[in-house]
Amino acid sequence: METFLQQTLNGLVSGSIYALVALGYTMVYGILGLINFAHGDLLMVGALVALQTVSLLNAAVPGLHPVVLLAAGVAVAVPMCMAVGYLIERIGYRRLRNAPRLAPLITAIGVSFLLQTLAMIIWGREFHVFPQLVSTTPMQPMDGVVVSPLQIFTIVVAFALMGGLMLLVNKSRLGRAMRATAENHRVAGLMGINANGVIAATFIIGSGLAALAGVLFASNYAIAHYGMGFTPGLKAFTAAVLGGIGNLPGAMVGGLVLGLVESFGAGYIEHLTFGFLNSSYQDIFAFMILGAVLIFRPSGLLGERVADRA
Amino acid sequence: MKHNKLIFALAAASLAAGAVHAKEVVVRIGHAGPLTGPAAAFGKDGENGARLAIEDANAKGIKIGGDTVKFELVSEDDQADPRTATTVAQRLTDSGVKGVVGHVTSGASIPASRIYEQAGIPVITPSSTSPKLTQQGYKMTFRVIANDLQQGNALGKYAVDQLKAKKIAVIDDRTAYGQGLADAFANSVKTSGGQIAGREFTNDKATDFMAILTKIKAMNPDAVFYGGMDAQAAPLARQMKQLGMTAKLLTGDGGCTGEMIKMAGDALSATTFCTQAGIPLDKMPGGAAFRTQFKQRYGNDIHVYAPYAYDAMMSVIEAMKTANSVEPAKYQPALRALAYQGVTGPVAFDDKGDIKGGSITVYNFDAGKWAPLQTIQ
Numbered sequence: 001m002e003t004f005l006q007q008t009l010n011g012l013v014s015g016s017i018y019a020l021v022a023l024g025y026t027m028v029y030g031i032l033g034l035i036n037f038a039h040g041d042l043l044m045v046g047a048l049v050a051l052q053t054v055s056l057l058n059a060a061v062p063g064l065h066p067v068v069l070l071a072a073g074v075a076v077a078v079p080m081c082m083a084v085g086y087l088i089e090r091i092g093y094r095r096l097r098n099a100p101r102l103a104p105l106i107t108a109i110g111v112s113f114l115l116q117t118l119a120m121i122i123w124g125r126e127f128h129v130f131p132q133l134v135s136t137t138p139m140q141p142m143d144g145v146v147v148s149p150l151q152i153f154t155i156v157v158a159f160a161l162m163g164g165l166m167l168l169v170n171k172s173r174l175g176r177a178m179r180a181t182a183e184n185h186r187v188a189g190l191m192g193i194n195a196n197g198v199i200a201a202t203f204i205i206g207s208g209l210a211a212l213a214g215v216l217f218a219s220n221y222a223i224a225h226y227g228m229g230f231t232p233g234l235k236a237f238t239a240a241v242l243g244g245i246g247n248l249p250g251a252m253v254g255g256l257v258l259g260l261v262e263s264f265g266a267g268y269i270e271h272l273t274f275g276f277l278n279s280s281y282q283d284i285f286a287f288m289i290l291g292a293v294l295i296f297r298p299s300g301l302l303g304e305r306v307a308d309r310a
Numbered sequence: 311m312k313h314n315k316l317i318f319a320l321a322a323a324s325l326a327a328g329a330v331h332a333k334e335v336v337v338r339i340g341h342a343g344p345l346t347g348p349a350a351a352f353g354k355d356g357e358n359g360a361r362l363a364i365e366d367a368n369a370k371g372i373k374i375g376g377d378t379v380k381f382e383l384v385s386e387d388d389q390a391d392p393r394t395a396t397t398v399a400q401r402l403t404d405s406g407v408k409g410v411v412g413h414v415t416s417g418a419s420i421p422a423s424r425i426y427e428q429a430g431i432p433v434i435t436p437s438s439t440s441p442k443l444t445q446q447g448y449k450m451t452f453r454v455i456a457n458d459l460q461q462g463n464a465l466g467k468y469a470v471d472q473l474k475a476k477k478i479a480v481i482d483d484r485t486a487y488g489q490g491l492a493d494a495f496a497n498s499v500k501t502s503g504g505q506i507a508g509r510e511f512t513n514d515k516a517t518d519f520m521a522i523l524t525k526i527k528a529m530n531p532d533a534v535f536y537g538g539m540d541a542q543a544a545p546l547a548r549q550m551k552q553l554g555m556t557a558k559l560l561t562g563d564g565g566c567t568g569e570m571i572k573m574a575g576d577a578l579s580a581t582t583f584c585t586q587a588g589i590p591l592d593k594m595p596g597g598a599a600f601r602t603q604f605k606q607r608y609g610n611d612i613h614v615y616a617p618y619a620y621d622a623m624m625s626v627i628e629a630m631k632t633a634n635s636v637e638p639a640k641y642q643p644a645l646r647a648l649a650y651q652g653v654t655g656p657v658a659f660d661d662k663g664d665i666k667g668g669s670i671t672v673y674n675f676d677a678g679k680w681a682p683l684q685t686i687q
Contacts, residue, residue, distance in 0.1 A: 267525045
């Protein structure tokens, strides 16, 4: 039982990071029908920019409180990622908006390589230590289950951001414009909505979320590296498809479900298959669930509900 | 009578010719390793060690086949890159070297070994530890350092006998290196009377090990072994600490690095152990003298593998002396049967070309660095 609770907690931590990244995929897909493969690399840019800021600040003003350092890292990383996200859309994707769908898709893969290579040139090939600014000292709320303040922080921040995004999309003027553009950006344009502006805003919001996810990811694992965006990017894309791509609550549910499935997969696959499969199949286990969901619900767990697309 | 005179004259002539011939023969021996790129320090170290051996041999004025031999080092840069390594190997064989010391990394040694095999030129690596290198069945490939299998064996035995670990969980990253090391470790634990509590897997890009560690924690093992590189071993160490696990952490040479110390930070403690092929310099039979000589010649200290490169080069020269020939086909059998007392210890090869009884050193994390605990032969 303790192990079960511990695995649930592990799954929630990685799942909430997947969910944050998945939102970026699903927002862009909802509006443009484009899978922005460079999105995972924005997570890496966010983490490395935050790391750079924290280390520069720490060198300039030693002895600052960790919370101040973390806030400063986020305060630089988020606008930086937003700018990068905007530039990608403006330079890479806008001209291809009416091109065949494969063209922007290939461009997205190209942008992903470009970001990784640039990061490699700027920050080098080595693994960097990301300072764990929130305490990782394990606490024991009940016997056999440990949780660290950092894990609680990760889950709380991720849920707060998701809630904020839902409010923005469902209640604000910009959100209404986004939903209208998602239904049909040409018609939305005819209704007086600045479709280019709304699409740019979507990229900017998604990139900001990716930067935050990057900081959460890097501080959870205390590591930052130019290739770190690839795996969470792929997992988050899977989560978006699992939940129903284009659907915001779907991305969140998909991310959490994927995190939990991975965690339980690694923990219990051996018992479930009577020792036939082991944890080397944990990724296969996650994709088997994805396959099963897509067979029975081709448009994902929550479906591509058009009215909710953002 | 006349007849005898003729014979005498001929003999005198041939003696004279021999004397002219015996003056000096130049024998070129190659060294290949990374001289540029991230692993350049290892390559330069090997090159320096090999050059020192050549200078020592030349100073002695070694005679082979009646001729005084002057050895010459031909050094090539393989950038630790498999493709460059094959180009370099081809260039060395084309330039007529009689033997090669190198390459430094397994990734370079394995593809290059095929070219030396085809050319029939013996190659001795001072530092590549992949078991695959000597499993190819090549007659020309040798290694003067213990391989990863020997490393896994040594650590498994050490964990059970010395660290008194009875239940041990094993994780590997499913790469050729990590899996090979973990398999050897697990077998050795079992033969030493220990128990493998669980066998878990991850991959060489993973950062999250919470799920498998939670599963392992529930089994309550005395130690956790990780077969893989420091980029995964470091977050793994941190997550063990985060889960409040008190089991000892054991890794092979992939986790026995300075990077591991940097990345794992305060997650390392006196219960972290790792192994490295070879022995620390002060424990080598000729270590102290070699260090002094090396420092005098190059002005800097030994990086890691210079003594092994020295022994590799000396093995080639010794085999040539024994066979009384510098021709690869002639001295290769002598290399197989070599029994030479080197700087690092006795050098003799088994039927695969691996060093017999290569040593492994177990290190323990202590006061911010890896401190050597024990060397296992």
